[in-house]
Amino acid sequence: MSDKTQNDKSVAGGLEDGPVSVEVSSWRVAAEILRKSPLSLVGLFIVVAVLVMAIFGPWIVPFPDDVGATVNFAERLQPPSAKHWFGTDIVGRDVLSRVIVGARISMIIAFFVIVLAVLIGVPIGIIAAYWGGWLGNVLMRINEVFLAIPSLVFVLAVAALLGPSLPVVIAAIGLAWWTWFARLAYGEALHIKEEQFVEAAQVSGAGGLRIAFGEILPNLTSVLIVKITLDIGYVILLGAALGFLGLGVQAPDPEWGIMVAEGRDQLPDAWWLTTFPGLAIFITVIGFNLLGDGLNDILGARQ
Amino acid sequence: MSAVLSVENLEIGYRDADGADVTLLRGVSLSLDRGEIISLVGESGCGKSVTAKAILGVLPENLDVRGGSIQCEDKNLLDLEEAGYQAMRGRAFTLVPQHPLSSLNPVFTVGAQFFDLIAFQGRTRVGVIDYWRPRLNLARRREIRERTIAALREVSLPSPEELVDRYPLQLSGGQSQRVLIALALLGDPKIVIADEPGTALDVTIEAQINDLLLERVQARHTSMIYITHDLGIASQLADRVYVMYAGRVVEEGPTARVFSAPKHPYTAGLIKAVPKVTNEPFSGIRGTLPDPKAIGEGCAFRWRCPYVTDACAAAVLPLDEVGAGHRAACIRSRELELAS
Numbered sequence: 001m002s003d004k005t006q007n008d009k010s011v012a013g014g015l016e017d018g019p020v021s022v023e024v025s026s027w028r029v030a031a032e033i034l035r036k037s038p039l040s041l042v043g044l045f046i047v048v049a050v051l052v053m054a055i056f057g058p059w060i061v062p063f064p065d066d067v068g069a070t071v072n073f074a075e076r077l078q079p080p081s082a083k084h085w086f087g088t089d090i091v092g093r094d095v096l097s098r099v100i101v102g103a104r105i106s107m108i109i110a111f112f113v114i115v116l117a118v119l120i121g122v123p124i125g126i127i128a129a130y131w132g133g134w135l136g137n138v139l140m141r142i143n144e145v146f147l148a149i150p151s152l153v154f155v156l157a158v159a160a161l162l163g164p165s166l167p168v169v170i171a172a173i174g175l176a177w178w179t180w181f182a183r184l185a186y187g188e189a190l191h192i193k194e195e196q197f198v199e200a201a202q203v204s205g206a207g208g209l210r211i212a213f214g215e216i217l218p219n220l221t222s223v224l225i226v227k228i229t230l231d232i233g234y235v236i237l238l239g240a241a242l243g244f245l246g247l248g249v250q251a252p253d254p255e256w257g258i259m260v261a262e263g264r265d266q267l268p269d270a271w272w273l274t275t276f277p278g279l280a281i282f283i284t285v286i287g288f289n290l291l292g293d294g295l296n297d298i299l300g301a302r303q
Numbered sequence: 304m305s306a307v308l309s310v311e312n313l314e315i316g317y318r319d320a321d322g323a324d325v326t327l328l329r330g331v332s333l334s335l336d337r338g339e340i341i342s343l344v345g346e347s348g349c350g351k352s353v354t355a356k357a358i359l360g361v362l363p364e365n366l367d368v369r370g371g372s373i374q375c376e377d378k379n380l381l382d383l384e385e386a387g388y389q390a391m392r393g394r395a396f397t398l399v400p401q402h403p404l405s406s407l408n409p410v411f412t413v414g415a416q417f418f419d420l421i422a423f424q425g426r427t428r429v430g431v432i433d434y435w436r437p438r439l440n441l442a443r444r445r446e447i448r449e450r451t452i453a454a455l456r457e458v459s460l461p462s463p464e465e466l467v468d469r470y471p472l473q474l475s476g477g478q479s480q481r482v483l484i485a486l487a488l489l490g491d492p493k494i495v496i497a498d499e500p501g502t503a504l505d506v507t508i509e510a511q512i513n514d515l516l517l518e519r520v521q522a523r524h525t526s527m528i529y530i531t532h533d534l535g536i537a538s539q540l541a542d543r544v545y546v547m548y549a550g551r552v553v554e555e556g557p558t559a560r561v562f563s564a565p566k567h568p569y570t571a572g573l574i575k576a577v578p579k580v581t582n583e584p585f586s587g588i589r590g591t592l593p594d595p596k597a598i599g600e601g602c603a604f605r606w607r608c609p610y611v612t613d614a615c616a617a618a619v620l621p622l623d624e625v626g627a628g629h630r631a632a633c634i635r636s637r638e639l640e641l642a643s
Contacts, residue, residue: 132364195405196400196401196402196405196406197405197406197407197408197409199361199398199400199406200398200400200406200407200483200486201408202361202392203359203361203392203393203397203398204392204393204397204398204420204424204486204487204489204490205389205390205391205392205393205394205420205424205425205490206389206419207386207389207427207428207429210419210423210429214419215408218408218410218411219408219409219410221410
């Protein structure tokens with residue numbers, strides 16, 4: 001439906017005399033889709049909220065000191081109240097403050113993991129698809145070896161081997177994640193390299209690298225944006241799982257997985273210790289997923 | 304001879320899924336003089352596009368060249384390394400493609416499609432730093448933009464200043480084809496290969512595109528190979544025509560001679576098959592192209608030819624001189640009175 005309107009507009013745009021800006025019509029289509037699917041709007045809202053928390057967390061929380069290794073036994077294990085909305089933990093720190101600032105570590109992990117995965121995976125996928133032959137076979141078989149190992153097991157092994165810390169977690173998840181981007185880029189590039197504009201570039205004298213990264217790669221942007229958005233949610237989940245298992249970021253850094261793990265001993269009495277960080281993970285992952293689905297509709301409609 | 308391109312006995316085939324040998328081109332020879340326009344005509348599947356792709360060096364990977372040569376600028380293109388080929392593409396020869404709407408990269412503006420060609424065409428190794436240099440240089444960018452606008456103006460596109468910033472999606476088929484012609488002519492090529500450039504467009508636009516091509520090509524004394532299945536267009540544009548059938552040239556000669564006095568029954572059939580705007584009863588060629596595996600020796604047209612004799616299946620028929628520069632590959636070409 002929206003696809004059709006888009007096409008009609010483009011055809012009209014070609015025949016009119018005045019300049020027709022493509023941005024205007026895409027934004028209009030985007031707005032239309034967002035209006036029709038309020039869920040992606042919810043996703044966008046959640047994502048923006050998480051990003052604000054991650055960037056401005058330390059300045060907007062009610063108890064900035066509680067984020068670190070402070071101790072306040074006078075207020076330990078208090079249930080949610082007007083002063084401490086999410087209650088306090090076993091050493092009396094404000095859970096709300098820690099949950100808000102916890103967004104930062106999750107987003108740092110997600111950002112660097114995705115950057116790493118895209119930088120490794122996308123070039124490999126495109127090169128394997130464009131050159132094919134033995135090179136493509138070798139690259140994709142290596143890729144399959146990585147795919148065959150469950151990512152959690154791989155990440156656990158790397159983290160156990162190198163000792164748990166933020167850079168190790170990022171490197172470990174990144175090394176497990178590039179395979180998905182390689183596969184996606186491979187599949188898309190295989191399809192795009194058969195397009196006529198690739199042959200047109202070739203006959204005008206463009207070389208292989210120019211075609212692979214100057215003609216094919218830019219056509220992958222929309223699928224990559226969708227994949228990145230969806231994957232951020234899963235990376236956050238994996239990062240939290242590592243924290244929960246004690247192999248990720250270490251306490252006292254505020255990280256959602258660690259907070260859930262630490263609060264586990266206090267269940268069921270102090271339920272707020274696990275519930276709120278758990279909800280934070282849940283809502284963040286849902287948010288990125290909803291946004292990713294919405295972007296998929298918007299960017300899909302452009303083609 | 305002042306031939307800018309000569310193709311000798313080009314043979315191309317592939318191995319199909321069952322391992323059987325399939326021959327697509329059976330010894331095609333062409334020659335193209337400076338400033339000359341030749342036309343390859345024939346049904347879909349007769350090998351016109353494969354010939355063009357072989358010249359451009361962009362044959363699909365599964366096809367292999369079995370023999371022959373393609374001489375251009377004193378080189379046999381078939382012996383050329385990829386890097387050497389790359390340097391020739393766009394300068395020695397270039398392509399105006401068949402499908403204008405899908406031959407422009409949809410994610411770049413018209414201006415962006417010209418940018419790298421103007422900045423780098425003809426160079427083989429461009430490093431990352433070289434690649435960014437013209438992009439970061441405002442004066443160079445302005446200069447490239449001006450050249451782009453000038454190139455668009457040359458192909459009679461209205462308001463090129465606005466067009467440079469448009470995306471291919473916003474162009475009509477005719478506009479896209481004009482942009483592609485401008486792109487093809489950018490490197491001042493010696494040979495333009497036009498692969499049915501108007502087929503995807505409607506007739507009036509097609510005529511405009513052909514006029515434009517003809518005008519641009521003649522203005523630069525460029526040679527052109529015009530591939531089409533439309534005899535009407537071939538007769539208007541070309542100095543000489545090559546009629547192809549099932550991977551072979553069956554008749555070649557000066558356009559006027561071939562069309563007024565065809566010497567091969569296939570050519571005569573094609574001419575009769577052109578629909579006319581009068582009440583004349585429609586007559587075409589019966590049947591379809593033969594399976595390339597089944598042709599074997601002898602004339603590939605023998606199953607569809609109204610004048611077929613037993614001798615037709617016997618042996619390979621060389622192109623036989625039937626007039627000045629006019630040659631046909633039919634054993635009965637001298638005895639038959641073919642009406643056009």
